């Protein structure tokens with residue numbers, strides 16, 4: 001019988017249970033109007049229990065070379081500073097429509113980038129600014145997309161939820177919850193069929209694991225031993241609904257076991273753990289052993305989207321996760337192990353600040369798409385028979 005479960009390298013606990021009851025939801029918050037049943041454990045009050053994450057100030061003996069820590073620091077800081085700026089610009093109504101920030105979840109991406117190759121393919125949901133930033137898409141092209149400008153990476157026609165960059169093998173940016181899961185399996189199928197030796201890493205939120213499409217994709221991916229790493233970024237909530245309120249099964253990685261898919265929980269507030277788990281999964285995929293399902297236990301510091309007052313969780317819960325912040329942890333590891341000085345890190349921060357500022361200026365001064373762009377890029381096939389004048 002195939003291996004069904006890989007023991008977690010981290011001490012990710014079986015318990016995501018918390019003892020306190022969350023505050024009453026706002027009546028405007030349609031997703032949270034119903035008070036949680038008090039007998040159900042609400043999500044993630046005890047961050048340490050949920051993720052196994054040490055405090056960001058815990059001393060760490062480095063497992064990786066200094067270059068890797070510095071790369072993680074720079075990538076994660078770029079993600080964070082870019083999105084902090086995007087949040088501000090949203091407040092000024094320069095960015096409109098949807099905008100879902102990844103702040104707090106950065107290690108989920110940085111640890112995977114260092115474990116994979118440049119030819120591997122990436123796909124995710126709508127919380128999608130960080131992945132292409134770390135893969136090397138220009139911040140200018142992403143910021144311009146947020147501004148809906150013609151110079152954006154989706155020509156200003158996709159917006160925040162539909163970032164796309166073929167050059168760096170980032171295949172979107174998908175707004176339909178779970179829609180990218182079968183697509184990720186399909187991309188992996190193409191890699192296998194073409195014998196490229198590459199794999200696809202397919203991210204999704206905890207809300208997506210309840211979609212039927214996931215189960216169909218898991219079944220086929222295992223049957224055909226596709227080179228795909230399925231990653232659920234379990235940040236505890238789908239909009240305002242906690243994982244505990246949506247299913248009897250709250251240890252999401254166990255869903256893979258029904259398909260004999262190697263599956264494991266990962267403390268994703270810790271970038272080293274993410275790297276190691278993805279590296280193991282990649283090795284299996286490249287050896288022809290098929291898919292892996294990783295449950296990244298993580299947390300978003302901001303609301304679901306810009307209009308979310310986040311009344312379904314407590315301040316204490318948020319603060320607990322912040323104290324385990326992945327960027328602070330990497331900074332601490334770098335400094336306490338003399339991999340760089342404070343001044344070196346300030347120089348990186350300054351460089352990022354300038355990059356982000358440049359992206360804003362680029363976006364502000366770029367033109368909007370012209371009206372004729374409406375009819376372009378709808379179908380790949382130019383003579384698609386269902387297009388009518």
Ligand SMILES: Cc1ncc(C[n+]2csc(CCOP(=O)(O)OP(=O)(O)O)c2C)c(N)n1
Nearest residue numbers: 127175176177205206207208235237238239
């Ligand atoms: C099929 C479908 N149903 C409902 C929605 C509305 N919706 C948008 S985001 C979201 C929550 C998804 O949460 P999760 O998968 O945990 O991702 P997170 O936002 O936490 O990253 C929902 C229900 C949608 N976009 N697609």
Ligand SMILES: [Mg+2]
Nearest residue numbers: 205206237238
């Ligand atoms: Mg979620």
